[in-house]
Amino acid sequence: MNRKHTIAILVNDQPGVLQRVSGLFGRRGFNIESITVGASEEPGLSRMVIVTTGSDRTLEQVQKQLYKLIDVIKVVDVSGNPMVARELGLIKVNAEPSVRPEILGIVETFRAAVVDIGPSTLIVQVVGDPDKIDAMIELLKPYGIRELSRTGVTAMNRGSK
Amino acid sequence: MSAQSATLKSKDELIAKWSKPEVVTGSEMLLRSLLLEGVDCVFGYPGGAVLYIYDAMYGFDDFKHLLTRHEQGAIHAADGYARSTGKVGVCIATSGPGATNLVTGIATAYMDSVPLVVITGNVATAAMGTDAFQEADIVGITLPITKHSYLVRNAEDIPRIVHEAFHIANTGRKGPVLIDIPKDVSANKGLFQPVKEVSLRGYNPTVQPNRGQLDKLLKAIEEAERPIVLAGGGVIYSGAHQELYEFIAKTEIPITTTLLGLGGFPSGHELHMGLPGMHGTYTANKAIQAADLLINIGARFDDRVTMKVQGFAPHAKIVHIDIDPAEIGKNVATDIPIVGDIRAVLQALNPSAKRANRADAWRAQIRAWKAEKPLKYRDSETELKPQWVISMIHETTGGDAIVTTDVGQHQMWVAQFYPFNKPRSFITSGGLGTMGFGFPSAIGAQIANPDRTVVSINGDGGMQMCAQELAVCAINNIPVKVAIINNQVLGMVRQWQEIIYDNRFSHINLEGSPDFVKLAEAYGVRGFRARNKEEARRAWTEALAHPGPAVVEFVVPRGENVYPMVTQGSTLDEMILGDDE
Numbered sequence: 001m002n003r004k005h006t007i008a009i010l011v012n013d014q015p016g017v018l019q020r021v022s023g024l025f026g027r028r029g030f031n032i033e034s035i036t037v038g039a040s041e042e043p044g045l046s047r048m049v050i051v052t053t054g055s056d057r058t059l060e061q062v063q064k065q066l067y068k069l070i071d072v073i074k075v076v077d078v079s080g081n082p083m084v085a086r087e088l089g090l091i092k093v094n095a096e097p098s099v100r101p102e103i104l105g106i107v108e109t110f111r112a113a114v115v116d117i118g119p120s121t122l123i124v125q126v127v128g129d130p131d132k133i134d135a136m137i138e139l140l141k142p143y144g145i146r147e148l149s150r151t152g153v154t155a156m157n158r159g160s161k
Numbered sequence: 162m163s164a165q166s167a168t169l170k171s172k173d174e175l176i177a178k179w180s181k182p183e184v185v186t187g188s189e190m191l192l193r194s195l196l197l198e199g200v201d202c203v204f205g206y207p208g209g210a211v212l213y214i215y216d217a218m219y220g221f222d223d224f225k226h227l228l229t230r231h232e233q234g235a236i237h238a239a240d241g242y243a244r245s246t247g248k249v250g251v252c253i254a255t256s257g258p259g260a261t262n263l264v265t266g267i268a269t270a271y272m273d274s275v276p277l278v279v280i281t282g283n284v285a286t287a288a289m290g291t292d293a294f295q296e297a298d299i300v301g302i303t304l305p306i307t308k309h310s311y312l313v314r315n316a317e318d319i320p321r322i323v324h325e326a327f328h329i330a331n332t333g334r335k336g337p338v339l340i341d342i343p344k345d346v347s348a349n350k351g352l353f354q355p356v357k358e359v360s361l362r363g364y365n366p367t368v369q370p371n372r373g374q375l376d377k378l379l380k381a382i383e384e385a386e387r388p389i390v391l392a393g394g395g396v397i398y399s400g401a402h403q404e405l406y407e408f409i410a411k412t413e414i415p416i417t418t419t420l421l422g423l424g425g426f427p428s429g430h431e432l433h434m435g436l437p438g439m440h441g442t443y444t445a446n447k448a449i450q451a452a453d454l455l456i457n458i459g460a461r462f463d464d465r466v467t468m469k470v471q472g473f474a475p476h477a478k479i480v481h482i483d484i485d486p487a488e489i490g491k492n493v494a495t496d497i498p499i500v501g502d503i504r505a506v507l508q509a510l511n512p513s514a515k516r517a518n519r520a521d522a523w524r525a526q527i528r529a530w531k532a533e534k535p536l537k538y539r540d541s542e543t544e545l546k547p548q549w550v551i552s553m554i555h556e557t558t559g560g561d562a563i564v565t566t567d568v569g570q571h572q573m574w575v576a577q578f579y580p581f582n583k584p585r586s587f588i589t590s591g592g593l594g595t596m597g598f599g600f601p602s603a604i605g606a607q608i609a610n611p612d613r614t615v616v617s618i619n620g621d622g623g624m625q626m627c628a629q630e631l632a633v634c635a636i637n638n639i640p641v642k643v644a645i646i647n648n649q650v651l652g653m654v655r656q657w658q659e660i661i662y663d664n665r666f667s668h669i670n671l672e673g674s675p676d677f678v679k680l681a682e683a684y685g686v687r688g689f690r691a692r693n694k695e696e697a698r699r700a701w702t703e704a705l706a707h708p709g710p711a712v713v714e715f716v717v718p719r720g721e722n723v724y725p726m727v728t729q730g731s732t733l734d735e736m737i738l739g740d741d742e
Contacts, residue, residue, distance in 0.1 A: 012363065015312070020304060027305050057490065064487035070309045070329060073363045 004033070005059050006079040006135050006155045008056060009048040010040060012071040021048060030054060030062050034087075034152030049154045077156045084156040088125065089133040090115070094144035095122040106139050121146060129153075171648035172199065172484065175223050182354045187316030187347040188217035191280070192224075194323035197355055200224050200251050202242065202608050203280075204235040209295055210257025210282030213347040222629045227608065230629040232259050234601040237264025237277065237627065241602030242609045243275050244588045245563055247400065250605065253280045257295030260341075261302065265595055268306040270337040272592025273421060274398060276330040277337040278323070279307075285345040285387050285617040287313065300341050308336030313343070317351035324356040333366030334485040335398055346479040366484060370501035377497050377508055378456070378480050383515065385454035387476075387523045388414045389549035391437060391466070394421030394591070395459015395484060395503045404424065404507035405458065410516040415527045417445035419460045420576055420591045428580030434527065435536065436734070438466040440573040440723050443534035446733040448527060449474050456480040462492040463592065472732030482506050524652055534738070536577050538721075545693055547646045547717045549569060551578040553694075554644060557701055562614040563588065563606045567599030567623030573723045597626030603641045604630060613704065614642065621671050628680065634710035642704050643686075643712045645677050648719040656722045660737070681712035689713040699716060 011017045018037060025032050033051040040047040052062065059077065066075045078085075095103050098121070107114055107124055111133065116123035126136045130153060137148065170339050179193040191214060195203065202225040207215040212363045218226055229235040232254040239250030250270075254263050260281040270277045284293040311322045319342075333710040369394055382388060396405050396418075402425050408433055409416055417437040418426050424435055435442035437449055449455065455477040460466065462481075467473040470492055481489045481498040489498040501588040538548040551574045554564075564579060566572040572589055580589045586605055590598040603617035624645050634641055652670040658666050681688030687707050689700035697715055704711035724739030 016300065019301065061487065061491060067363075068308075068334075068487055069487070070364045089505060128321075148613050 002053055002055055004051060004053050004079065005077055006083065006085060006153060007050045007052065007062065007074060008076045008155065009050065009066060011046050011048060012043055013039075013046045014071055014075065017046070017071045018048070020071060021050075021066065023066055024069065025050070025052070025062070025117040028061070028065055028148050031060060034150075036154045037150045038154070049078070049152070051153050052122065069123050074107075078157055082158040083155050084158060085153050086127060087133055088151045088154045089128050089136065090149045091124045091137060091140055091145055092121050092147040093124060093140045094120060094146060096120055099143060103140070103143060106136075110136055112136060139160050170295075170507065176532070176564070179223070180355045182352060184243045184350055185353050186213060186217065186350050187313075187319055187342065188297045190215040190316060190351070191323065191342070191347070192221055193353060193355075194320045195251060196223055198249070198323065198327045200249075202227060203251040203253055204229055204238040204242070205253035206232050206235055206255070206259060208259045208282065209281045209286060210256035210344045211253060211259075211347070213344065214253065214282065216282075216341070225608075227604075227633065229601065230260035230632050231627065233597060234604070234627050234630040234633070237269070237278070237595075237598050238605035239277055239610070240266060240270050240275050240598070241565060241588055241605030243270075243277055243600070243605075245585050245606035246609045247398070248609070249278055249327050251278050251280070254282070255295065256281060256283045256299070256422045256717050257297045259295075261297055264306070265593075265597075267337050267339065269590050269593045269595040269598060271306040271308070272358065272588065274335045274394065275337065276335040278326045278330055279337055279339045281339065281341050282347065283312075283341050283343045286343045287345070289343060290611045295355035297731045298619035298630075300339065303339050306337070308334075309340065312341045313346050313530040314344050315351070316349040320354060320356045322696045325359055325361065328359045329364065333364070341538045366502075367486070368502040368505050369412045370482075370499050370506045370509055372509070374497060374499045375513075377504070378499065378510070379513055379515075380479065381454050381478055381497065382412055382414070382517050382688060384519070385517055385521045386522055387452045388412075388454040388456065388517050389418065389448050389452045389484045390414050390416040390436075390456045390458055391449070391460050392416055392422045392425055393419040393460025394425075396422055396425035399459065399484070399503040400419055400584075401459075401463065401504035401507050402584045403453070404504055404511060408507050408514055412509065412517050412525065413446060414456070414517050414520070415524065417441070417448065419463070419466055419508060420589060422460060423576060424581035424584045424586045427582040429582065431528075434531070436576050438463075439468060439637070439727050440577070440725065441727075441733070442536055442577075443725055443736060443738070444527060444530040446725070446727065446736060447530055449477075450734040451526075451725050452477040454480070455480050456482070458482050459509075459565035461485075461488045464492070467492060467733075468727045469730055469732045491540055542585065543693070544718050545691065545697055545715055547648070547715070547721055548574050548578050549694065550644070550697060550717065551575050551618070553697060553701065554618065556688075557698075557705060558614055558616060562586070562616045563603075563610060564604060565599050565603040565615070565617045567619040568594045568596045569620045569623065570656065570721070570723050571618055571620045571646040577723075596623040599623055600641075600643060601630045602716075604633060604639055604642070605646070607639050607641050615643045616644060617642075618644045618646065620652060621645055621649060621674055621677075622651050624672060631681060631686050631710070638709050640708060641710050643710070645672075645712065645714045646717055647677065647714050648721065649674070650719045652719070655719070656726075659722070660726070661728060677712060677714040687711040690716065692716045701702040
């Protein structure tokens with residue numbers, strides 16, 4: 001059965017590591033829904049968070065193949081345990097002065113923020129799990145979305161796990 | 162044999178000489194580092210981006226350098242060197258086209274888990290990314306076909322990188338490691354300090370198996386009525402042939418060895434069933450399909466072995482022993498996975514291994530299959546049959562030669578009709594199926610084994626893919642004996658076109674190829690031609706007796722097919738047995 005998996009990969013912060021990891025997904029036929037990379041708690045190591053869809057067998061292969069990369073230190077299936085998954089979205093939406101109060105109402109309800117106001121647009125910043133960002137996008141669609149940019153999910157397990 | 166070399170000094174002398182910390186160029190660091198890894202020969206081809214490295218090699222005779230005629234020849238030679246010894250093979254090429262000419266050889270080694278350290282030059286760091294002359298992103302190009310790769314940015318990193326590269330290449334599941342050195346890095350000076358330790362957090366191959374899993378296997382053997390062992394290249398790569406022999410001697414389980422596993426177990430042994438898979442023996446394939454326990458020891462369930470994977474070993478409990486955890490469950494669902502070095506696993510297993518006591522009827526069945534349908538071919542007194550030629554080569558070399566092959570029909574015939582008894586005697590491109598591999602790999606094997614007979618068996622197609630290396634044999638007097646099984650056609654393609662594509666023979670005609678005897682002679686190599694058994698025996702005997710390299714062309718009929726054959730999409734018991742008289 002195909003499921004969505006969120007995998008955290010601790011890697012050496014070396015040139016080309018992103019290419020090694022993403023290339024492996026590509027050539028082995030594993031899809032990447034989103035990928036984020038940034039510093040980790042340890043100097044010299046980065047953490048990548050990849051969201052992928054596949055069966056449990058695919059996930060097992062993904063993990064084993066990742067471990068074969070010398071620059072990969074640790075692979076964790078974050079979605080295998082309770083986790084916090086967050087994404088940030090920036091949405092530039094058409095906003096003539098007449099509709100702004102409506103939009104601001106939506107933004108407030110979602111605990112999102114307006115981070116830029118232009119003559120006829122607003123940039124809305126929304127942080128949350130991917131469903132929340134999807135919902136925000138749906139609600140803003142009727143006003144006309146001019147530009148949309150999402151960071152992809154970063155995640156970690158809850159508690160001391 | 163004198164491959165551009167002076168007498169080598171003793172290893173200890175050299176290590177003492179080159180271990181001293183000193184300020185030298187990146188190129189000199191490279192040579193010293195290679196030497197400290199025990200390298201005695203590198204195969205290579207110079208060019209612009211490696212000029213500093215070659216300049217450092219000028220007058221450096223503490224290891225040999227063999228100048229091939231094509232970078233592909235260099236890497237296949239390094240591969241043959243590695244497969245015949247278990248040591249890391251080393252080759253060097255320049256940037257751009259030099260590096261890309263190595264790609265096929267890197268992929269060949271990667272697919273067959275062969276330890277290579279591949280050194281390429283690159284344009285100077287400042288020019289990288291500008292599409293400079295002879296620039297190619299060889300690290301990027303080879304990412305999918307290397308175990309690991311390095312782009313060297315500082316000369317002082319070279320000793321550490323070389324040491325890591327050798328460690329990575331020849332431990333765990335072995336494979337090729339690329340070191341790409343920009344020209345300025347090979348020119349820059351720095352303090353050379355030998356590196357003896359490796360610290361790689363992300364690389365810890367599991368060597369020792371889990372005891373609980375071994376106990377499950379022992380229990381499965383005790384319960385099995387129809388057990389078999391499928392042994393692969395892992396047996397040879399981990400040096401486990403004696404342990405495997407002991408395991409089989411104790412358990413008396415019938416064994417089949419894959420193409421890369423040939424030589425890992427004596428072919429003449431009564432429990433040996435020969436090759437499995439597409440051109441496997443009747444007995445091996447029938448046994449796999451009927452088995453209730455299949456113990457895979459260091460093979461990777463390649464599609465040429467399993468054929469239609471859904472119908473593979475349908476009744477068997479599957480045990481898979483492999484150094485690479487990613488192989489387990491990749492192609493075939495596994496009941497008892499055992500991760501570890503094959504030798505370590507068998508050493509742990511053997512003291513408790515017992516005879517599979519419920520399998521007597523099964524052993525009788527195997528004997529009956531072997532007697533009923535042995536490998537055979539229709540011999541001829543008027544034509545020279547390729548299978549006969551292989552048997553004759555076996556007979557005249559006492560089965561003791563190192564044999565390399567190219568890819569195609571002749572490769573399968575060697576696997577079928579040259580019974581190998583010792584590990585590292587059979588060198589062939591199994592996974593990638595690289596034509597042009599057979600002949601240059603023999604050069605590397607001969608360099609590494611100057612006292613052994615090295616025979617390279619090729620088709621007329623593959624021979625023409627790296628024939629230029631005849632020059633290397635002639636000039637350096639490397640006494641490889643080259644057999645060309647000439648059927649004037651791309652035989653394996655012809656066979657598929659006959660059987661699967663309804664006799665539509667599309668673009669397979671190799672008539673008009675050069676006269677191989679004259680070709681050999683043009684390079685200064687002895688050439689012979691044989692059209693019948695008598696000529697074949699005489700020519701081959703003379704070639705073997707000749708102290709230098711020799712080429713013998715065996716003219717064989719074009720219509721001969723390799724049988725048994727299982728076509729793609731069929732299961733192993735759906736064998737085409739051929740014209741069975």
